Amino acid sequence: MPRSLHVIHLALASVVLLSLACQRESPDPPIVDDDASETHAAATKDLSSPIVDRPRVIVTTDGEADDRCSMVRFLLTCNEFEVEAIVNSSSQFHWEGGEGWNAFHPVAWVDEYIDLYAQVYDNLLLHDPNYPSPEYLKSRWKVGNISAIGEDEIRTEGAEFIANILLDDSDPRPIWIQAWGGCNTIARALRIIQEEHPSRMKEVAGKLRLFLIWEQDETYQSYIRPNWEQFEIPTIISDQFDCMAYIWPKVLPEETKRYFEAEWMGQHILNDHGPLCAAYEAKEGAFQAEGDTPAFLHAIPNGLRSVDSPDWGGWGGRHVRVRNNVWMDPPPADDWKHPEGRWHFGNSWSKKLENVADLPEQQMRTQYFKPIWRWLAPVQNDFAARADWCVKDYAAANHPPVVQLLDTPLALKASPGQEVTLDATSTIDPDGDALSFRWWNYVEAGTYPGKQLDESSSSRTKITIPHDAQPGEEIHMICEATDAGSPPLTRYQRVVIRVESP
Ligand SMILES: [Ca+2]
Ligand SMILES: [Ca+2]
Known part of the structure; x- marks a missing residue:
């Protein structure tokens, strides 16, 4: 280069x-x-582009075929995280001793996938020195509670490992625990803390963040909620993830489907991208399912800052507060009420909408999943670039732009009628690619109820705060920068404008 x-x-x-x-x-x-x-220090002076701390994450997985697909993407994305643990856990769908569809995939699959990662690790390092070593990842892999659905009695190595990470007070930063399966191993870990360190529950809860892909067993309701919800652990329980699972061919809009079909998957992921991508379990050459992927898409520091609040929205979807600090999916219609108890397969709105036949209901379904599918083209292109990183040198591959704002705070106050300048002209691309920009108003993330502000395709633009905006309302403006590389890569910054009195 x-x-x-x-x-x-x-x-x-x-x-x-x-x-x-x-x-x-x-x-x-x-x-x-x-x-x-x-x-770099000189170049970033006066720029509103904070150096992002990589989120600490713990994955718990039931090893279903779609978890294994998600794991390929997760390993290719783990340069974005500090991977604290990867832990096998059971679910209502899979447990040790389960038969047929309910069979439990032998736990060693995680180890085998890390071995495949080891084969492409040196090449991944060419693209980002932050990829953790395979040895490090193996030291973080443990087996949790897997003996039955919702079994949270056995003091497993996985549960102890999670408890010890949470109890380590040398690092106060948040930890995102993802449930790709049941919550039982997480519940067991928390029970260790409650039983042996009850005085530290509040402190531990203070750094804990939960992202649950449904409640895939009873343990959130039977143990975690009654004992821990009082400490206001930010908890997302997702149903909208389902549009990235097996039902994607039915529910994704046409313009998004092509990123999941055999032609795209073969070219960008499955063929000629090394042994880790070759292990990806496609269905007739197409995307099969990655229902658990939104749990970590949410934490990728792509500039959207979706971890700041579950209702801000981002690659892992957007959620609304339902009770205490628990967030679920935005209702598809006003009269659809969130469950009082468990949010799961049995009462899922996704499942209710999956096979609707008439047009209005299909449109409702499309809207329901929009918080995720609106980002899926850049999400899939991001996956494709990482697949290239397995086999290509730096110059032959693409790397995402870094969106940097100039004299534009990430949070600012403005009064109705005031003009605000939004400036991303300092954005850079590590490959020197040409960049295209889109400044747009993410209406659903804000609280201003008026009409959407006009969007701009300039890196520098001006907006006028609407005259009918009320003090206290928020307007979210997203800067989206996409490079001209192949595949095209997109990164963001979000400016949150709080309306104040004139
Ligand atoms: Ca799973
Ligand atoms: Ca680039």
Whole structure:
């Protein structure tokens, strides 16, 4: 690559390296170019693009075929996270001793997938030095509670491991625990804390974040809710994830489906992208299902800052507050009420809408899943770029732009009628690709009930706060930058404008 691009590449690498400093265990640190670090420091002065701490994540998985597909994508995305643990757990669908469809995939599949990751690891490092070593990932893989549906009695290694991570007070940053299966291993871990360190429950809850793909057993209701919900753990329980699971051919809009069909999947993921992608379990060459993927899409620091609040929306969908700090899916119609108890397969709105036949109901279904599918083209292109990183050198692959705002705070106040400048002209692309921009008003994420503000295709634009906006209302403006590389990659910044009195 040309020298100037090389400097930018190293500078970007130095950004992510900063967050490694506070990682307990980290992969071998790559060599840092001091000059490049200074270049970056100078380049980011006065820019509203905070250095993003990589979110700490714990995955619990029931090993279903779609979990295994999600794991391929997760491993290719784990440079974005500090992977604290990957833990096998059971669910209402799969447990040890389950038969037929309910069979439990032998736990060693996680280890086998990390072995496949090891085969492409050196090449992934060419693209981001933050990829954790296979040895590190293996040290973080444990087996949790798998002996039966909702079994949360046995003190498993996986439950203890999660408890110890939560009890480690040397690192106060949040931890996102994802339930790709049941909540039983998470429940057992929390019960260890309640029984042995009751005085620390509030402190532990303070850094805990839950993203549940349905409640795939009873343990959230039987144990976690009565004992822990009082501590206001931000908890997302998702149903909209289902549009990335097996029903995608029925429920995704036509313009999105092509990213899931055999032609696209074969070209971008399955063929000629190394052993990890080759292990991806396609269905007749097409996407099969990745129902659990939204649980970690939510935490990717792509600029949307969706982890800041579940109702802000982002790659993992958008949710509304239902009770205490529990968030579920926006209702498809005003008279659809969230369940008082468990939110799961048995009362899922997705399942209720899956096979509707008449047009208005189909339109309702499309709207219901929009919080996820509106992002799926960039999500799939992001996957495709990572697949390329398994086999291509830096110059031959694409890397996402870094959206940087100039004199534009990420949170600002403005009064009705006031003009606000939104400036992303400092955005860079590590490959030197041309960039296209879109500044748009994410209406659903805000609280201003008026009509959508006009969008702009300039990197720098001005908006006028509507005259009927009321003090306290919020307007969310998204800057979306897409590069001209192949596949095209998109990153964001979000500016939240709070309306104040004139
Ligand atoms: Ca699962
Ligand atoms: Ca690029």
